[in-house]
Amino acid sequence: MARLDQVITNIVDIFMEYADDEGKKCQLSKAELKKLFETEIQSAELKDKISANDIEEAMELLDKNHDGQVNFREFSRCVCDLAKCYYHKKMGRGGKKGKCRGHEGEEEDCKS
Numbered sequence: 001m002a003r004l005d006q007v008i009t010n011i012v013d014i015f016m017e018y019a020d021d022e023g024k025k026c027q028l029s030k031a032e033l034k035k036l037f038e039t040e041i042q043s044a045e046l047k048d049k050i051s052a053n054d055i056e057e058a059m060e061l062l063d064k065n066h067d068g069q070v071n072f073r074e075f076s077r078c079v080c081d082l083a084k085c086y087y088h089k090k091m092g093r094g095g096k097k098g099k100c101r102g103h104e105g106e107e108e109d110c111k112s
């Protein structure tokens with residue numbers, strides 16, 4: 001399978017696998033979300049962005065419609081935000097010094 005195929009199917013499969021664990025089948029509860037982050041995110045850089053210890057905060061950030069659950073739309077947005085954070089980090093490190101200055105703004109990007 002091509003890499004982007006893998007990424008897309010993985011995002012869907014991971015969501016479905018963990019959301020199916022308890023309660024509503026198409027929603028991630030706080031416990032499911034915690035387990036997902038703990039298991040499926042290993043890179044320190046990304047763990048940094050969403051800490052499983054601070055699941056309350058992560059949940060609040062992700063749960064855009066405030067129903068106490070993370071649906072697929074909310075989850076995919078989170079993955080997308082993580083990708084953007086990683087991208088900015090990579091670009092910042094390798095890129096021009098002046099361009100990295102706005103990294104406080106990057107934080108906002110990740111949380112919005």
Ligand SMILES: [Ca+2]
Binds near residue numbers: 021023025028
């Ligand atoms: Ca569930």
Ligand SMILES: [Ca+2]
Binds near residue numbers: 062063065066067069
């Ligand atoms: Ca929600």
